Amino acid sequence: MSDIFHTVYQHLLFSEEDFHAIALAHEKTEIAKGNFLLKSGEISNEYYLLEKGIVRSFVHDYNNNEITTEFFAENDIVIVPSSLFQRIPTQETLQTVTDCVLWKIDFDKFQHLFHSVPGFSEWGRSWFTTQVFSLKQKSLDIVTETATNRYLKLLKEKPQIIQNAPLKQIASFLGITDTSLSRIRKDILKI
Numbered sequence: 001m002s003d004i005f006h007t008v009y010q011h012l013l014f015s016e017e018d019f020h021a022i023a024l025a026h027e028k029t030e031i032a033k034g035n036f037l038l039k040s041g042e043i044s045n046e047y048y049l050l051e052k053g054i055v056r057s058f059v060h061d062y063n064n065n066e067i068t069t070e071f072f073a074e075n076d077i078v079i080v081p082s083s084l085f086q087r088i089p090t091q092e093t094l095q096t097v098t099d100c101v102l103w104k105i106d107f108d109k110f111q112h113l114f115h116s117v118p119g120f121s122e123w124g125r126s127w128f129t130t131q132v133f134s135l136k137q138k139s140l141d142i143v144t145e146t147a148t149n150r151y152l153k154l155l156k157e158k159p160q161i162i163q164n165a166p167l168k169q170i171a172s173f174l175g176i177t178d179t180s181l182s183r184i185r186k187d188i189l190k191i
Helices: 002-007 016-024 081-086 109-117 122-143 147-157 159-164 168-175 178-190
Strands: 028-032 034-037 044-052 055-060 064-073 091-094 100-106
Touching: 002 034, 028 081, 034 055, 044 091, 044 178, 055 081, 055 168, 100 109, 122 147, 147 159, 147 178, 168 178
Parallel strands: none
Antiparallel strands: 028 100, 034 091, 044 100, 055 064, 055 091
């Protein structure tokens, strides 16, 4: 069994039997750089545990520019919750930034775990709570932190994004232009 299950599904209520059942519900998949996991307008029917690589989520703005809304790195859950759980078409697109190794679980298997594994629903509530706080902090950072500080925070929390994602995707994620990001990177190197 891959360590990713113990890392992602950390919860005191899970036994080794529970981890085994959780692992069996997932299917290992390798997806090359540039491929789509989910496209805008589709209804998500699964989520993924990202064992290796980088995935991004993006939307198109009113001028049809791609805006990166999220980067997923190793040990993250790659998901569009509103589409998966509300069974509605997504506005977001999920695309691999690098070659990726993922563990896929479909909606029906997730539902089975939710109802049959003690503690799985509690783990889910805890995970969602963390995601809500993270999303709120990101929206606060956009208006309270400088672009340089947002870049440094991303560099500290997910350095693999800085090392592997294209400059344009990182800039749109940070809410700045490519030129501004280039200047920030140059200024940081001077320090």
